[in-house]
Amino acid sequence: xxxxxxxxxxxxxxxxxxxxxxxxxxxxxxxxxxxxxxxxxxxxxxxxxxxxxxxxxxxxxxxxxxxxxxxxxxxxxxxxxxxxxxxxxxxxxxxxxxxxxxxxxxxxxxxxxxxxxxxxxxxxxxxxxxxxxxxxxxxxxxxxxxxxxxxxxxxxxxxxxxxxxxxxxxxxxxxxxx
Numbered sequence: 001x002x003x004x005x006x007x008x009x010x011x012x013x014x015x016x017x018x019x020x021x022x023x024x025x026x027x028x029x030x031x032x033x034x035x036x037x038x039x040x041x042x043x044x045x046x047x048x049x050x051x052x053x054x055x056x057x058x059x060x061x062x063x064x065x066x067x068x069x070x071x072x073x074x075x076x077x078x079x080x081x082x083x084x085x086x087x088x089x090x091x092x093x094x095x096x097x098x099x100x101x102x103x104x105x106x107x108x109x110x111x112x113x114x115x116x117x118x119x120x121x122x123x124x125x126x127x128x129x130x131x132x133x134x135x136x137x138x139x140x141x142x143x144x145x146x147x148x149x150x151x152x153x154x155x156x157x158x159x160x161x162x163x164x165x166x167x168x169x170x171x172x173x174x175x176x177x178x
Contacts, residue, residue: 034100037128038078040152041069047175053167153177
């Protein structure tokens with residue numbers, strides 16, 4: 001019985017190897033077409049971010065940031081450097097990457113903070129304006145965010161989630177091109 005199981009396993013393994021890679025996922029749109037929607041982000045931005053806890057403004061959680069965005073990876077990604085401060089104190093510099101994964105039909109945003117912690121947010125919205133975002137890593141249930149672009153010089157990013165203590169947290173980020 002053990003011998004036949006070994007032969008069967010070997011046959012399955014050989015058949016799997018011979019099958020080649022799985023076929024590519026169908027593409028919703030080319031990366032370059034989708035990435036063209038992000039071109040307005042290239043440049044320098046000034047942002048303010050206000051947090052609330054259970055609907056009440058928090059003075060400690062208000063900060064501003066300066067962001068410089070450039071095209072990267074042959075135009076397949078945008079790369080940003082975000083320098084944040086609160087009440088005159090530096091909060092450090094984070095790296096930001098935004099792109100479109102046509103194979104999965106998703107916008108992808110990766111943020112790496114000054115301590116090396118990372119967050120990955122994704123959106124399956126076709127349009128960037130009004131797109132709905134979820135936190136993919138680390139997985140945070142109940143996290144939602146919406147990106148609004150009123151013009152090529154202004155955008156907002158509103159996020160909502162529940163803290164580890166069960167508090168309802170919201171963030172409103174408003175950015176203007178410099």
